Amino acid sequence: MVVMSARRGLRGIVAGMAAILLAVAALPAQAGGFHTPDFGTRRCGMLAVMGKPDDLTAIFANPAGLVLQSGTNVYLTAQATFVDLGFKFYDSDGKLRGTIRDDAELRPTTSWGVLPFLAVGSDFGTKHLRGGLAFYAPNFFGATLPANEPTRYHLVSGFFAAVHMTGALAYEFTEKFSVGAGISAVYLRQQGAQFMNDKVSADPDLRWDDSQAVRKSDRRVDLVGEGWTWDWNVGLLFRPLKTLGIGFSFISGANVTLKGDIKTKAVTGFTTPDLGGKPIYGPTTSAKQTTTFTIPFTLRAGINWEFVKGVEFGFDMFYWHYQTLQEQVMKVGGLEMRTPKNYNNAWNISTGLMYRPIPQLDVMIGYQHDATPIPTSTLSLDNITRSHNGISMGVRWRALKWLQVGLTYQRTWYELLNIQDSVLNPPVNGKGHGSMQHVALDLAFKAL
Numbered sequence: 001m002v003v004m005s006a007r008r009g010l011r012g013i014v015a016g017m018a019a020i021l022l023a024v025a026a027l028p029a030q031a032g033g034f035h036t037p038d039f040g041t042r043r044c045g046m047l048a049v050m051g052k053p054d055d056l057t058a059i060f061a062n063p064a065g066l067v068l069q070s071g072t073n074v075y076l077t078a079q080a081t082f083v084d085l086g087f088k089f090y091d092s093d094g095k096l097r098g099t100i101r102d103d104a105e106l107r108p109t110t111s112w113g114v115l116p117f118l119a120v121g122s123d124f125g126t127k128h129l130r131g132g133l134a135f136y137a138p139n140f141f142g143a144t145l146p147a148n149e150p151t152r153y154h155l156v157s158g159f160f161a162a163v164h165m166t167g168a169l170a171y172e173f174t175e176k177f178s179v180g181a182g183i184s185a186v187y188l189r190q191q192g193a194q195f196m197n198d199k200v201s202a203d204p205d206l207r208w209d210d211s212q213a214v215r216k217s218d219r220r221v222d223l224v225g226e227g228w229t230w231d232w233n234v235g236l237l238f239r240p241l242k243t244l245g246i247g248f249s250f251i252s253g254a255n256v257t258l259k260g261d262i263k264t265k266a267v268t269g270f271t272t273p274d275l276g277g278k279p280i281y282g283p284t285t286s287a288k289q290t291t292t293f294t295i296p297f298t299l300r301a302g303i304n305w306e307f308v309k310g311v312e313f314g315f316d317m318f319y320w321h322y323q324t325l326q327e328q329v330m331k332v333g334g335l336e337m338r339t340p341k342n343y344n345n346a347w348n349i350s351t352g353l354m355y356r357p358i359p360q361l362d363v364m365i366g367y368q369h370d371a372t373p374i375p376t377s378t379l380s381l382d383n384i385t386r387s388h389n390g391i392s393m394g395v396r397w398r399a400l401k402w403l404q405v406g407l408t409y410q411r412t413w414y415e416l417l418n419i420q421d422s423v424l425n426p427p428v429n430g431k432g433h434g435s436m437q438h439v440a441l442d443l444a445f446k447a448l
Contacts, residue, residue, distance in 0.1 A: 045394020
């Protein structure tokens with residue numbers, strides 16, 4: 001391992017990790033905001049929930065919707081996400097290049113997302129008061145990329161989780177007007193790893209050079225950070241007609257500080273001389289780090305209209321005030337690195353239909369468009385989400401008096417990537433495409 005002064009070594013670590021720190025405030029791969037907006041059969045299947053949040057995911061979406069529940073209820077939902085992503089980098093001559101051996105598209109080795117939600121709600125035996133408690137993870141994603149391809153200087157592995165515990169109360173002042181509010185404790189954890197190489201930093205085209213002369217200058221850097229914060233939300237639900245609902249909600253922003261370790265280790269050799277050889281590492285150097293940033297506030301609004309008996313139309317609009325996230329600050333010892341983010345504000349519009357052919361069954365379809373806050377200049381491979389469109393379908397079956405089952409499917413596809421103004425080193429200039437599939441299953445239980 002090359003010996004460096006502590007100060008110079010820390011500067012190198014900070015500079016490298018600043019490029020791959022998971023962009024916590026925008027990580028959800030399927031939404032422009034910090035929170036993915038997709039929990040529950042109505043939202044995942046119809047893509048519009050604010051005007052009639054009629055299950056316990058109202059604790060998250062619009063707490064005023066808790067008044068649509070009666071008795072004691074338990075709700076469990078889980079969504080799995082499957083990602084398809086292909087990408088090629090531009091080299092210094094403007095040529096698109098992929099993998100080292102056959103120039104195929106660069107793809108993740110693994111990429112996954114799991115969004116669980118568990119809640120219990122009750123009317124406490126009252127007519128107008130409702131309460132609920134929920135545990136959920138609106139962000140729980142991870143990915144790995146090949147450790148022997150050009151992407152290793154951008155990202156080898158990444159993982160992010162934001163786990164919420166939310167308590168909420170709602171009160172129905174009249175049949176037409178309800179108010180709800182909640183408060184959340186939030187645990188966040190991020191992990192990231194990449195390779196650094198001074199030769200590649202000076203000449204990014206060396207990403208495609210798999211010779212030992214280049215690869216022996218590699219050093220692997222791993223980062224872990226975790227922390228706690230809290231936020232709150234309020235919601236309103238107007239029902240001027242029995243067939244019409246109008247909902248609003250606000251989720252506060254929060255300041256976040258994640259603390260953890262940065263570890264670096266140099267490559268001293270390989271198990272075999274070819275590209276497939278696994279690296280052999282020298283001793284590990286470790287340091288403490290803190291990363292701070294701001295989570296923006298969120299505004300949501302929507303309507304639900306049963307314009308024909310048994311047929312409902314819904315429309316939602318979400319807004320994330322992301323312009324507050326202009327930089328991310330990382331400190332290692334007495335050193336500080338400010339990474340530009342330059343985020344724009346983000347928004348999402350969704351619309352859908354629900355048809356009830358029999359009282360026990362709801363059939364749903366939906367469409368959404370989501371505008372990302374991330375400019376191409378600061379977009380990185382650990383957070384390559386782009387503006388996207390999506391379609392959905394779902395069914396909800398009231399199988400028994402005490403049991404409801406929901407199943408939904410969504411497909412989203414990104415706008416084509418064409419990045420030519422990256423400020424990162426190595427740059428992320430290139431072209432790519434991506435799409436995702438989401439499958440969710442819900443179970444709702446009602447105490448008799």
